[in-house]
Amino acid sequence: MSDELLRALDQAGVRLTGPRREIAALIAKRNGHFTAADLIADASKRRLGVGRATIFRLLDLLAEQGLVERVDLPDGRHAYVPCEPSHHHHLVCVACGAIAEVEDCGIDAVTSEASRRSGFTIESHRLELFGRCPNCRSAN
Amino acid sequence: MSDELLRALDQAGVRLTGPRREIAALIAKRNGHFTAADLIADASKRRLGVGRATIFRLLDLLAEQGLVERVDLPDGRHAYVPCEPSHHHHLVCVACGAIAEVEDCGIDAVTSEASRRSGFTIESHRLELFGRCPNCRSAN
DNA sequence: GGGGTGTTGATACTTGGTCTCATTGTGTGC
């Protein structure tokens, strides 16, 4: 579960400490997105005794490694989603919070068209898709 | 300048108060994106005596009317950009903050492809493009 | 020009995140 996260941290050359293992386990246990507040609540519920700062620090680290990504939900809150380090986009279920990743699927055409029209050089982009996952749609 | 904003507020059926005129003028005077903090600073620099809350309230109102939109900058901060009420996306110059709007330019193909692959029904999306505007690129 | 009601400013509060610093725990070299 959390092994991938830990392995990646190890490869990044940082120490594998107790708190990091515990937080990684909490992240692995969640599926879909979560907020920093969720993790903090989880940690305090289980009396892990890890501080808020440590959680934010680990999230930063994971984000640097591309193992976790920040997404901005439509309501303006932000969440983190565990994911593969390759470039991709997220599909977020607005009902249950499930996440799907989609690899590049034609966005380059969009960016180059936008670039052509505006004269801008495009360096990066952010695409987030919001909708309903198959389960939530059929449950309706 | 700020006339469009005021006209739109009028049409929205809200009162055209002194503070609203002043804030609208501040927004009109900026080109490109700005943060709420920018407006608050502007207002206090000119001793307009408008409160923070009023500024946030007006931004909300304008956002509801689609005259202003919140974008999340790559560094995680958020900014507001004045814009047309139709659906579109923003191109943000990372060097000077200039904004260009691009109408739909093929994103539907991307969303339907993503939908097909994932089984999600897609309800909305957010696309932000970051790069350099023609001026900043030539200035290097 | 009076009055109902939408709007305002001050201020307290909340949320999400960062900084600091003394203390602790890891991994490395030996």
Add this chain to the structure above:
DNA sequence: GCACACAATGAGACCAAGTATCAACACCCC
């Protein structure tokens, strides 16, 4: 195995962005 340098930690102060509350005010319709 052990010691030690230094990365990582927790507690709590701090900060920034935004929201809630509420009495006082001002717009605009009549």
